[in-house]
Amino acid sequence: MGGIEFLKGHGTQNDFVILPDAAGGLELTPERTAALCDRQRGLGADGVLRVVRSSALPGDVPGTEDSAAEWFMDYRNADGSAAEMCGNGVRVFARYLVESGLETRREFAVGTRAGDRPVQVHPDLSVTVAMGPARITGASVAVVDGRELSGVAVDVGNPHLVSTMDDDVAGLDLRDQPRFDHEFFPGGVNLEFVNTVEPGALRMRVYERGVGETRACGTGTVAAVAAALHLSGTDTGTSTVDIPGGRVTVTVDPEGSTLTGPAEFVARGELDAGWWASLA
């Protein structure tokens, strides 16, 4: 058996192993995902993006009921769990489809567990994603670094809790999982910590469900802008968001939000077939 093709890429340093699997034959177990993402025993990444034709999916994949997308982004977190959506991942996924020739258009939809996400691949290879509505679902509390921080709960297809702070988010210790209300978020939650630098400019750090602290989270930046707008009494606006891995631009609108940012590739190669088989 030959090796398994992979690429390594990132969106604002939220990094991914991309596994092309058009026919859907790859057995991507939680164990294999966790090993691939492990920075010592694997390639190292925040998550895995399996590139599979929608027609090759089993019939029961959430989000695909009304899908018109030819390609499905099967996103997995570094701990092996599947998640509904990944805003940085979908940009990398879209660039991969265009550059590999699997997609000849520059504007098309990508299927995800949160539903189809229309994308536009720009001439400079940055990508704009239509992220759907960002829904405010209530208020809750995160406990980080011994501090209790109130937050706005936002659903962007996946769950987020956004805490805005007066002191610099750079000072937070995010090495350990912050505590949150498991009754409010029974499936877990992504936690964002945000400073308003000036109107239309946010700074953010994130502790992702299923991963830990990452250098960026696309859905998290959309949640952050939606929460900041909500707290200032509106539901529409545009903001840049600076995360440790770079900058993205987010527009929030009740009709739907957009996320624009870079998508980069750094390597491609083959997984060792024996290593892969040993993880089954």
Ligand SMILES: N[C@@H](CCC[C@H](N)C(=O)O)C(=O)O
């Ligand atoms: N990094 C992603 C979000 C990935 C999924 C998240 N960890 C979850 O479990 O919901 C992004 O860029 O949006």
